[in-house]
Amino acid sequence: MKQLSVSEKRVAQEFEPKIIAFLCNWCSYVGADLAGTSRIQYPPNIRVIRVMCSGSVDPLYILKPILEGADGVLIAGCHSGDCHYLNGNYKARRRVAMVKTMLEQFGIPGDRIWFSFISASEGRVFADTVRRMVTRLKELGPNSMKAQWEI
């Protein structure tokens, strides 16, 4: 990774990325809830939107926050075999790969978009995912779309 100058480092330290998270109703949202009720600490950078299935997240809903200037988008669904709608989670993973590939063509790092399998019992995995994501987004710095008005 490129060396940051002193002033860039200061910005990077002060910068708190904003993450929009789409969590599926049956697994990942419950996992996030569990993290809360079990008092597992995780960074407060995340804004959660509950969806019925990770497979229902259209690219539109990933792209809108990125163009609005959100620093990252997390999509999380159930593990293998647990999807309430059979395989929406796997299809979501493919869709996310597609959105990332497109965004990379336009200079938006793929690492702004994360996809995870998080079950209802994985409060700790949820907290850890958010933590790792925040660390990575701090390395990437703020999303320049924040200042872009011609979208």
Place this chain on the structure above:
Amino acid sequence: MYTIASFLLRTQANVRETLKEFFRGLMKKDIVDLLLVPQETSSGRSVVYTLVKDPNKLLSPDPVGPLVLVSGATVLSNLTFRDPGAVIGVVLRPCEVRAAIELVKLGQANLSPVLLIGVDCLGTLDPRVYREEVMQTGARALSEQWLTSLRSGLVKGVRSACQICSEVASDAVSVHIGFIGTGPNEILVEVKNSLVERLREATGLVEGTASERSSLISWHKEERQKVREEKLLAWQQSIDDLPRLIAEFATCLKCGNCRKACPICYCKECVFEGRIFDHQSSSYVNWATRKGLIKMPADTILFHLTRLCHVGYSCVSCGMCESACPVGLPLATLFPAVAEKIQAIFNYVPGRSLDEVLPLTTFKEEELEPR
């Protein structure tokens, strides 16, 4: 795969008369009940799709004229989305066949009541260019000139989508009408073996081939594949960040013509024209407050990026989007350039075969990114 038999039709008076007899034969011998075929309009200024039931009303078939106003795949979808209760012969160019195959997989068209009839294509003109030319010469003369060029394999001034299209003739059809590499008094007809007997009886085909044809076609394929790779790569390298993309779309009116013309954008109600984008006034105010200002109408880039994701895996590089764009934005490069990358993730070639499963309707247990 099935085997193909090759025939020649000797043209009597002219090609149009011969094709007319050929198509009428298909209808009269009940090989098809109806025919969807481009015909010259009575004004003599255009070539449009017609759905023909009465063979005697088939007067000016013109599958050669260098104009496609609406993708034949879109028309096919309209005709077969619900069971038409009849067998329809559908005359399509290669890019339209590709789009038709995608529409079948997307559940928007049905090929079981259809006899696909392919035609050679080395490209069509932008509708604006076609209009200028047709005002000088008339549709008939323009088509005749075009046919001569097609036979020799040399066409000029085709749309940018056509310049990078290497599929000169489609393999996915039951009957194919070829002109490339044929002599002035012949038309090549390739027929799926199972159809040969009925077709021969109906249309007076005689066995034969065009000797120059296959070398001319492979030459075109290679040349155009090369141009395609160069052009898409150059685009991918030059429009490599969002500000550059935004600059590219600076004159977009957000009219939505591109998506209306795109055969793959099949939605009866596009999300961009539904309730979701019928924003509250307060939303605009919020967005303007957050950034200090926003462009109005809003969401232009969001529209294009979303559309890229919605059609990316199935985009067949037909360029209907660009032909429909009132400001001539280079959509026929942009969409294929990005679509190519999306299709590469899944190793998917749109429009090639009904047997290849759409990438977003399937998955592998282990792939991409577990985090």
